[in-house]
Amino acid sequence: MSTDLNAIYVIVARELIKFVREKGKLVSTLARPLIWLFLVGGGMSRVVSPDMGMPYMQFIFPGILGMTILFSSIFSSISIIWDKEFGFMKEMLVAPVSRFSIVVGKALSGTLVSTIQAVIILLLFPVIGLKIDAVQIPLIVFMCMGLAFCLASLGILIATFYENFESFSVIMNFIVMPMFFLSGAMYPVKTLPPALGLLTMLNPLTYGIDALKYMVFPAKGGLSLTHDFSLAVDIAVIAVCSTVFVLIAGIMFERKK
Amino acid sequence: MPIIKVENLTKHFGPVAAVDGIAFEVEKNSIFGFLGPNGAGKTTTINILCTLLSPTSGKAAIDGHDCMTRSSEVRKKIGIVFQDTTLDKELTAYENLSFHAYLYGVPKDLHKKKIDAALDFIGLYDRKDDQVKKFSGGMKRRLEVARGIIHEPAVLFLDEPTLGLDPQSRANLWEFISKLPEKSGVTVFMTTHYMEEAEICNRIAIIDKGRIIVNGTPEELKKMVGGDVIYLKTTNNKLAAEELKKTMGIGAEEKNGELFIQAVRGDACIPKLISSLADMVLSVRLQRPTLNDVFLKLTGKAIRDEAQGSGDELKDSIRSYRKKFDKK
Numbered sequence: 161m162s163t164d165l166n167a168i169y170v171i172v173a174r175e176l177i178k179f180v181r182e183k184g185k186l187v188s189t190l191a192r193p194l195i196w197l198f199l200v201g202g203g204m205s206r207v208v209s210p211d212m213g214m215p216y217m218q219f220i221f222p223g224i225l226g227m228t229i230l231f232s233s234i235f236s237s238i239s240i241i242w243d244k245e246f247g248f249m250k251e252m253l254v255a256p257v258s259r260f261s262i263v264v265g266k267a268l269s270g271t272l273v274s275t276i277q278a279v280i281i282l283l284l285f286p287v288i289g290l291k292i293d294a295v296q297i298p299l300i301v302f303m304c305m306g307l308a309f310c311l312a313s314l315g316i317l318i319a320t321f322y323e324n325f326e327s328f329s330v331i332m333n334f335i336v337m338p339m340f341f342l343s344g345a346m347y348p349v350k351t352l353p354p355a356l357g358l359l360t361m362l363n364p365l366t367y368g369i370d371a372l373k374y375m376v377f378p379a380k381g382g383l384s385l386t387h388d389f390s391l392a393v394d395i396a397v398i399a400v401c402s403t404v405f406v407l408i409a410g411i412m413f414e415r416k417k
Numbered sequence: 418m419p420i421i422k423v424e425n426l427t428k429h430f431g432p433v434a435a436v437d438g439i440a441f442e443v444e445k446n447s448i449f450g451f452l453g454p455n456g457a458g459k460t461t462t463i464n465i466l467c468t469l470l471s472p473t474s475g476k477a478a479i480d481g482h483d484c485m486t487r488s489s490e491v492r493k494k495i496g497i498v499f500q501d502t503t504l505d506k507e508l509t510a511y512e513n514l515s516f517h518a519y520l521y522g523v524p525k526d527l528h529k530k531k532i533d534a535a536l537d538f539i540g541l542y543d544r545k546d547d548q549v550k551k552f553s554g555g556m557k558r559r560l561e562v563a564r565g566i567i568h569e570p571a572v573l574f575l576d577e578p579t580l581g582l583d584p585q586s587r588a589n590l591w592e593f594i595s596k597l598p599e600k601s602g603v604t605v606f607m608t609t610h611y612m613e614e615a616e617i618c619n620r621i622a623i624i625d626k627g628r629i630i631v632n633g634t635p636e637e638l639k640k641m642v643g644g645d646v647i648y649l650k651t652t653n654n655k656l657a658a659e660e661l662k663k664t665m666g667i668g669a670e671e672k673n674g675e676l677f678i679q680a681v682r683g684d685a686c687i688p689k690l691i692s693s694l695a696d697m698v699l700s701v702r703l704q705r706p707t708l709n710d711v712f713l714k715l716t717g718k719a720i721r722d723e724a725q726g727s728g729d730e731l732k733d734s735i736r737s738y739r740k741k742f743d744k745k
Contacts, residue, residue, distance in 0.1 A: 163522040170519035178507050247503035254467050255520040256492035 164261035171265030179273050193228040193281050217288045222372035223345025228278045230365055233308040234336055236270030237315030241328045259413035263316055263406050270312030271305055278304040300375045307368030310398045313405035320412035339365050349388045367397040420445045420572060420604050426475035428461050435461040437627035446598045450618030451608040458627040459608035463576050467497050480571050496565030500576040502557050506550035510541055514564050521568035535563040555586025566601050575607040612708035623712060630715050639706045642714050645683025648702040649676040657697050664693045
């Protein structure tokens with residue numbers, strides 16, 4: 161057990177060291193949510209006049225947080241592909257540690273890195289005229305971590321099936337963009353046609369963003385368009401998905417050819 | 418008790434038998450060499466022994482633990498240097514070793530001492546805070562070997578450890594590896610397709626097309642191709658040949674102005690030859706059989722032919738890539 165905790169610790173430490181050494185990466189990953197928030201959000205708010213009682217730019221703010229987490233945590237699993245390609249994965253696989261601790265270690269590093277980015281985006285709330293109390297911030301950060309862990313383990317699960325960088329990034333783009341649009345980040349899930357609505361229900365990001373909406377707009381809890389599920393459902397889905405993803409990914413790692 | 422025990426091990430990849438019913442044992446504190454051309458099944462065997470692959474059939478055990486059913490016990494006992502580098506090039510030498518120490522549960526208060534000692538052993542202590550991407554091929558290899566022994570494994574696997582190294586780093590690495598059993602109490606299991614490198618092994622198994630064709634000490638293997646050959650230059654070859662036949666009962670033939678004598682232990686023979694020929698000897702030359710001769714005799718082909726072949730393929734692919742690139 162203590163060996164496994166050591167393994168988790170050192171896997172996370174390695175990713176953080178590398179994250180700190182590559183400062184350019186942080187800037188480039190922050191660019192995407194900023195573009196969506198200000199260019200898409202700013203532009204759309206002129207045409208969209210939602211009856212949800214707030215400007216569109218504020219409405220999509222939890223969605224943009226979700227997007228930051230989605231991209232950075234799912235793509236953090238690219239480190240698994242790099243490790244496979246450059247052989248470092250073998251160093252971990254021959255070590256006397258449980259495969260689950262490798263998965264959890266990787267998922268936690270993805271969680272930390274994307275939460276850092278989400279917090280940077282979160283601190284922009286005054287710029288778009290949003291009011292967030294100091295009490296809400298730890299709740300939002302906590303929710304971000306939960307969602308990030310879930311998505312990072314999904315990314316790792318997908319990465320266990322791919323050996324090289326090219327096919328992995330193709331499949332990731334194929335998954336990530338639909339996940340983003342079918343998540344209620346840009347529009348309320350309720351307004352979607354039933355077929356698409358069903359797809360959003362299968363998307364863990366939907367629940368994460370829904371929960372973030374509870375945290376970001378606590379006072380507007382009664383408004384019909386902001387929430388799709390109850391907070392308990394949101395959190396339960398995220399927790400169950402995380403567990404399932406980690407378990408399957410661990411089993412996939414254990415499997416020998 | 419042997420530290421590695423392999424019985425009737427087979428591994429199929431689809432219809433291809435990469436390893437085809439091999440069996441061998443490795444004694445504790447020895448250096449065991451696994452020799453063969455590219456594609457003979459060396460890496461497959463190593464991957465099975467270090468729990469990365471499961472065999473189609475047969476058994477493999479390290480220090481009494483089955484590699485399949487008790488993989489976590491086996492993983493604790495082994496250190497591995499893979500054919501391709503498995504270092505994190507963005508991390509420093511120290512960080513790479515520290516990562517390994519954590520992963521293998523080395524007690525935390527020993528980390529610094531052990532890592533510093535290992536870095537000192539491989540002569541990279543001064544560069545411990547440099548990122549590995551700044552290291553040469555030889556330095557990376559040495560660092561990997563150091564990493565492989567930091568958790569004091571019972572067996573260290575080295576898969577083609579000198580591949581792609583220049584002759585000098587190769588010699589350094591061999592000197593270093595040959596000291597390991599004595600210095601660190603570790604059993605070394607290594608693969609190579611360089612025959613001359615296998616000379617430092619206590620025992621050698623030669624593998625070709627998934628089967629072990631011979632297993633023995635380097636001396637035993639060399640005896641299979643006949644003994645040494647001594648070339649003598651004398652003032653009078655005919656007279657010397659007669660003299661040798663009379664006094665020592667050795668048949669010597671003349672070839673290109675030299676006397677050509679076959680002997681089992683040529684080095685021990687030379688003093689006797691010289692003393693019996695008195696002052697007729699002008700020069701003596703001893704030629705010993707190489708492991709390449711052994712391989713040649715057993716398989717009918719030189720081991721380097723294949724190695725050369727794959728090298729040529731690589732050159733071809735580089736050439737065709739360049740052509741593409743130049744057109745653009």
